Amino acid sequence: MEPDTQTSFSHLPPPVFDGQNYQAWAIRMTVHLEALDLWEAVEEDYDVTPLPANPTAKACLFSAVTSTIFTIIMNISSAKDIWDYLKKEYEGNERTKNMQVLNLIREFEMMKMKDSETIKDYSDKLLAIANKVKLLGKDFSDERIIQKILVTLPEKYESKISSLEESKDLSDISLAELLNAFSSKSKEDL
Known part of the structure; x- marks a missing residue:
């Protein structure tokens, strides 16, 4: 039997944001969402139909922050709004x-x-x-x-x-x- 040479990126955990070093997290998270084919949902603000093996962009963002930051963003309705909030709050002017x-x-x-x-x-x-x-x-x-x-x-x-x-x-x-x-x-x- 041939070893499985392809590994699924969806099994890799997203980078976790703790409120520090937003720029590095944003780059890593963008790549993570692109690999899951979810970046457009964040960038263009549309809903992605949830699939059991394919997390939505919003779920990815929720799992990519600490519990403290999660409580701040948990009531934001879309992935784009969550992304925009984090960017505005942590990237700095x-x-x-x-x-x-x-x-x-x-x-x-x-x-x-x-x-x-x-x-x-x-x-x-x-x-x-x-x-x-x-x-x-x-x-x-x-x-x-x-x-x-x-x-x-x-x-x-x-x-x-x-x-x-x-x-x-x-x-x-x-x-x-x-x-x-x-x-x-x-x-x-x-």
């Missing part, structure tokens, strides 16, 4: 987003690598901030992250940076290449 971006950039600029921290852990923190900025609709280049890493590495990495400068053009290096170079250099030092 342009001014709020700009303030969030400024705070994230400030956090990025103030961040320094700790002596006890690995380059991977440090770069993960920087990438997390950059991704939050991108979710808020602003550009944040890998080049900026690369420069931040190279400029803020502790002194113990100076020789690694120098040998990297000799072997590669650092103005043209990708973030993955940089992290791989430091990863391989760390293994060589062991």
